[in-house]
Amino acid sequence: MPLSWSDITAWKHEPLATAERELRTTRRDLLDLADELATMGLPRNWTGDAARTSGTCLRTVADDLRDVVAEVSAAYTAVCDAADGVLGVVRAVAEAREYARLSSLTISASGVVTTKELLVCRADDDEEDVETRRARQAQVDECVTRIAEALRKAADVDADLSAVLTSIELNRIEGGKGTLAQASAIGEVKGDLSVLEPPRGGSPTQNAAWWATLSPDERALVIAENPGWIGNLDGIDATSRDLANRNLLDTRRTHVTTRLAELEAGFIDEDGNFDYVYYQDHIDEYHDLMEEKGAIATLDEMLARPGAHQLIGVDFTTPRTQAIVANGNVDTADHVAVFTPGLTSTVEGMGGYDSSMAQLRARTEDELFRRGESGTVATVTWLDYQAPQWGTTFAGDSVALSGSAENGGRDLAAYFTGLNASRLTDPDLTALGHSYGSTTTGYSLQHEGTGVDRAVFFGSPGLGTSDLGDLHLPEGNAYYAEAKWDPVGDLGRFGTDPTGLEGMNHLETGGGESADGRSWNGVEGHSDYLQDGSTSQYSMAQVVGGHPGDVIEGKNVGFWTDPLDAQPWWPGFLT
Amino acid sequence: MRDDNPMTGLRRTSTDRRRRARVATTAAAVVAVLALLPGCTGDAGGTGGTGGTGTTRTTGDTVDARQQLDSRRSEAEAKRDNLALLAEVREALTKVNPALRWRTPEPAVESGSLCKKPFDAVDGAGTLNLTAGGAFGSIPDADWPRAWAAVKEVAAKRGYGDEHVLKDEPGGHQASVYDEDGSELSVGTGVNTTATIFGACYLTR
Numbered sequence: 001m002p003l004s005w006s007d008i009t010a011w012k013h014e015p016l017a018t019a020e021r022e023l024r025t026t027r028r029d030l031l032d033l034a035d036e037l038a039t040m041g042l043p044r045n046w047t048g049d050a051a052r053t054s055g056t057c058l059r060t061v062a063d064d065l066r067d068v069v070a071e072v073s074a075a076y077t078a079v080c081d082a083a084d085g086v087l088g089v090v091r092a093v094a095e096a097r098e099y100a101r102l103s104s105l106t107i108s109a110s111g112v113v114t115t116k117e118l119l120v121c122r123a124d125d126d127e128e129d130v131e132t133r134r135a136r137q138a139q140v141d142e143c144v145t146r147i148a149e150a151l152r153k154a155a156d157v158d159a160d161l162s163a164v165l166t167s168i169e170l171n172r173i174e175g176g177k178g179t180l181a182q183a184s185a186i187g188e189v190k191g192d193l194s195v196l197e198p199p200r201g202g203s204p205t206q207n208a209a210w211w212a213t214l215s216p217d218e219r220a221l222v223i224a225e226n227p228g229w230i231g232n233l234d235g236i237d238a239t240s241r242d243l244a245n246r247n248l249l250d251t252r253r254t255h256v257t258t259r260l261a262e263l264e265a266g267f268i269d270e271d272g273n274f275d276y277v278y279y280q281d282h283i284d285e286y287h288d289l290m291e292e293k294g295a296i297a298t299l300d301e302m303l304a305r306p307g308a309h310q311l312i313g314v315d316f317t318t319p320r321t322q323a324i325v326a327n328g329n330v331d332t333a334d335h336v337a338v339f340t341p342g343l344t345s346t347v348e349g350m351g352g353y354d355s356s357m358a359q360l361r362a363r364t365e366d367e368l369f370r371r372g373e374s375g376t377v378a379t380v381t382w383l384d385y386q387a388p389q390w391g392t393t394f395a396g397d398s399v400a401l402s403g404s405a406e407n408g409g410r411d412l413a414a415y416f417t418g419l420n421a422s423r424l425t426d427p428d429l430t431a432l433g434h435s436y437g438s439t440t441t442g443y444s445l446q447h448e449g450t451g452v453d454r455a456v457f458f459g460s461p462g463l464g465t466s467d468l469g470d471l472h473l474p475e476g477n478a479y480y481a482e483a484k485w486d487p488v489g490d491l492g493r494f495g496t497d498p499t500g501l502e503g504m505n506h507l508e509t510g511g512g513e514s515a516d517g518r519s520w521n522g523v524e525g526h527s528d529y530l531q532d533g534s535t536s537q538y539s540m541a542q543v544v545g546g547h548p549g550d551v552i553e554g555k556n557v558g559f560w561t562d563p564l565d566a567q568p569w570w571p572g573f574l575t
Numbered sequence: 576m577r578d579d580n581p582m583t584g585l586r587r588t589s590t591d592r593r594r595r596a597r598v599a600t601t602a603a604a605v606v607a608v609l610a611l612l613p614g615c616t617g618d619a620g621g622t623g624g625t626g627g628t629g630t631t632r633t634t635g636d637t638v639d640a641r642q643q644l645d646s647r648r649s650e651a652e653a654k655r656d657n658l659a660l661l662a663e664v665r666e667a668l669t670k671v672n673p674a675l676r677w678r679t680p681e682p683a684v685e686s687g688s689l690c691k692k693p694f695d696a697v698d699g700a701g702t703l704n705l706t707a708g709g710a711f712g713s714i715p716d717a718d719w720p721r722a723w724a725a726v727k728e729v730a731a732k733r734g735y736g737d738e739h740v741l742k743d744e745p746g747g748h749q750a751s752v753y754d755e756d757g758s759e760l761s762v763g764t765g766v767n768t769t770a771t772i773f774g775a776c777y778l779t780r
Contacts, residue, residue, distance in 0.1 A: 307704075357688075362771060519742075533759070
């Protein structure tokens with residue numbers, strides 16, 4: 001009979017812990033018999049039928065003892081692992097209940113999730129009602145998913161432990177012909193329970209719920225032995241992904257170094273001449289590895305810098321390396337900003353972005369503290385997509401096409417969703433998108449359920465839509481900055497130039513003065529929006545810190561003519 | 576006459592040809608527009624820019640940037656000097672308002688990162704943001720002028736001048752001074768008080 005919610009809410013790991021201790025004592029006592037077994041033998045020079053019979057009995061006793069040791073060892077190992085697994089289930093149950101409490105949901109004794117609101121469509125629903133209901137349904141769904149994953153984990157622990165105990169009961173575990181210690185080792189292998197793997201094709205919410213079912217020891221085991229399970233898995237907390245990705249980085253660095261040396265040696269034949277055939281066969285691989293080498297070098301340097309850095313994602317399987325790097329702690333920060341850069345962005349070159357994000361974080365925290373708030377901030381550079389490069393201008397991931405942005409937008413949406421799912425309380429979340437990265441961000445926000453609170457786009461060739469309503473943002477929470485002499489902002493290649501989007505808030509990019517009387521430096525062109533001390537950086541800090549009302553508003557005309565109705569001279573009555 | 580794709584055997588249609596022509600034209604237009612940008616990339620920035628590279632950097636540019644950093648203090652020296660400065664700033668501000676309660680026992684490095692242009696291609700270069708720790712409490716309006724004067728005095732001894740006052744109004748004050756490398760000492764007060772150094776780029780080794 002399958003386990004139920006009421007079954008697992010009664011689970012405690014202490015009884016298994018007690019059994020674990022008892023089995024450990026028994027195993028130790030048995031292993032202490034090893035010396036006696038070794039010295040136990042027949043007297044010398046004793047021959048005859050009795051001696052032969054005694055010898056047979058002795059061997060049988062030894063075999064039986066090895067089998068017992070193996071069985072006890074298997075039982076001990078299985079019970080240890082099961083105790084850990086049960087601990088994970090207990091924690092997952094507690095977390096599901098806590099999530100329900102924080103979300104004002106109720107979980108019945110049988111595991112049914114209910115909410116006070118009636119989640120049905122009504123004829124007089126407006127957009128806000130629809131969005132509110134969708135968000136509420138998402139909370140219910142998340143709670144249901146947490147319960148489902150807890151049950152899946154419980155069933156897995158139950159089945160695995162049962163299988164080992166059944167093997168023992170049916171005498172299927174043999175201790176071999178070696179020493180008692182060797183028999184114990186055989187038993188450990190037989191009793192080893194595997195850690196439940198993440199759900200196949202799981203959503204970020206499912207992944208988060210799965211991770212919640214793992215005990216601390218199980219998580220450590222995954223990070224050490226299977227970092228690839230979680231390194232890029234949306235829904236897993238940033239701290240764990242960081243640890244896993246650093247392991248992956250170490251492994252990949254060794255591989256790249258070794259393989260490059262092999263290739264370079266292969267380019268020269270035994271006679272010291274250039275081996276053109278070998279070169280032709282391996283040059284593509286060589287270029288790929290050189291790209292990775294550059295990316296790894298930058299990541300190593302960034303992660304070695306002081307302060308909190310989290311390597312939330314790294315992917316060497318894509319044509320160009322992809323990575324996600326944070327300043328601060330994404331798991332605990334009150335405010336999180338996720339920045340997506342655009343054309344020509346590479347992991348090797350992302351040090352400058354990281355520096356901009358570090359400055360933005362510091363400025364935002366200073367602003368908050370001076371106001372009397374103690375909010376913490378984390379800023380993320382998200383380069384987990386194939387940002388177009390000059391070399392791919394006329395290829396599939398060209399800057400002129402939306403393919404990379406759409407694919408990247410889908411992945412960015414999953415990252416946003418996973419970020420929220422990985423925390424019991426959602427952070428105040430701002431998306432920042434520059435250039436083609438703003439197009440990617442625009443596409444991401446066209447997915448439901450990202451949980452992004454506000455978005456700032458700057459120097460954008462379009463957001464992938466001509467209707468701001470397509471972005472699932474709270475009304476009034478989209479901001480756009482376009483500097484003078486920034487022609488990218490006027491391209492309107494991927495939807496209407498954001499300058500002309502109805503409902504968009506506009507940020508001043510020239511020299512400006514904030515409401516509290518401070519003056520800020522202006523920027524021009526396409527690439528200086530995050531310049532330290534600039535008007536645009538100041539406004540971004542206000543948005544990221546949750547004070548969008550304090551941005552400096554303004555509209556700057558780009559290089560080409562912005563939409564007519566965005567021009568300062570356009571008659572207001574025609575808007 | 577049949578016009579087939581030699582790879583797939585599929586017939587190229589006139590629609591395909593028009594679409595490819597549109598893509599090529601659009602791509603050419605985008606490239607042309609982007610090529611007009613300073614630095615010739617979509618995301619390369621000038622000094623203190625948005626960040627990222629993509630510009631083909633000449634060896635000469637990198638050598639010049641390296642030489643510039645070689646002429647500066649090392650990061651370790653700059654860090655030592657700036658932490659000492661922040662300690663002096665704390666002392667100066669506390670002398671003006673002894674009620675200030677600093678959140679940390681002493682100034683510290685808040686974060687470090689790699690450098691932006693024009694130093695981004697220089698190996699072994701980095702920047703640091705250092706904080707005095709932040710203090711609960713404000714510098715009263717009447718005391719701000721002498722507080723700021725005291726800060727400028729200790730900062731001047733460590734090469735900081737070039738003052739920039741962001742705000743000087745009842746209830747809120749913020750000002751910065753810069754050193755010749757471009758490091759910024761920013762001091763401000765509102766409900767609480769902050770003193771932060773946004774460090775310039777230095778060689779870490």
